[in-house]
Amino acid sequence: MITIYRLPQKTGVLIFDMDLTLYTNQEYARFQIDRILQEAAAFKGKTVEALREDIAACRKEWAASHNGKGTSLGNVLAAMGISLDENIRWREAFLEPGDFLGEDPKLRETLSVLGADYALALVTNNPVLVARKTLRALGVEELFPVIIGMDTCGVSKPHRAPYLRAAELLGADPSKCVSIGDRYEIDIELPLELGMGGVLVEGVEDVYRLPPLLKNPPPARESEFSRIL
Numbered sequence: 205m206i207t208i209y210r211l212p213q214k215t216g217v218l219i220f221d222m223d224l225t226l227y228t229n230q231e232y233a234r235f236q237i238d239r240i241l242q243e244a245a246a247f248k249g250k251t252v253e254a255l256r257e258d259i260a261a262c263r264k265e266w267a268a269s270h271n272g273k274g275t276s277l278g279n280v281l282a283a284m285g286i287s288l289d290e291n292i293r294w295r296e297a298f299l300e301p302g303d304f305l306g307e308d309p310k311l312r313e314t315l316s317v318l319g320a321d322y323a324l325a326l327v328t329n330n331p332v333l334v335a336r337k338t339l340r341a342l343g344v345e346e347l348f349p350v351i352i353g354m355d356t357c358g359v360s361k362p363h364r365a366p367y368l369r370a371a372e373l374l375g376a377d378p379s380k381c382v383s384i385g386d387r388y389e390i391d392i393e394l395p396l397e398l399g400m401g402g403v404l405v406e407g408v409e410d411v412y413r414l415p416p417l418l419k420n421p422p423p424a425r426e427s428e429f430s431r432i433l
């Protein structure tokens with residue numbers, strides 16, 4: 205399912221999330237979390253189970269002090285005293301996307317079509333090294349002229365810095381950008397606040413459907429904030 209929250213009058217830049225947006229692979233998504241939690245538990249001298257309980261409590265506290273909103277694992281771990289630098293180091297050392305992902309010719313074709321009409325950027329909560337390895341495994345690395353990772357701005361989404369950096373690097377006003385990702389609170393909500401467009405997808409199968417939808421978006425009904433397709 206694709207949910208279009210807002211599209212600019214004239215879109216210039218598409219800012220893609222990476223994990224679970226440019227590929228659909230729950231096994232790899234789970235592996236990433238489990239591997240980082242394994243390192244985080246060892247770092248804290250706890251069992252993974254105990255750490256998971258701490259994370260659940262921390263997420264609850266975060267929501268209570270942030271209007272019920274959620275946040276990324278990186279931000280939760282940072283709130284628990286595990287720096288983004290540590291998180292970045294573990295991700296660089298232990299994540300090998302090529303073990304899970306393979307070339308996706310349909311994604312390559314889709315991004316090539318989109319790249320002819322829009323400038324493409326990637327904004328991810330993985331470090332740039334892991335982003336490059338992921339894009340290489342999928343066979344689309346050279347299609348993203350701008351790649352912004354957790355280590356580019358030193359923050360984890362949701363945060364305004366990586367989105368504004370992407371717009372700036374492509375010389376576009378934020379109002380001409382559209383953020384596309386699989387998690388509303390991480391990928392869509394804040395870009396909308398920055399005046400960008402936002403499109404929520406459920407995986408790469410939805411990304412394949414984007415070119416005609418972005419070119420000729422269905423009209424929004426006045427009473428609806430979003431268009432669900």
Ligand SMILES: [Mg+2]
Nearest residue numbers: 221223224386
């Ligand atoms: Mg994602």
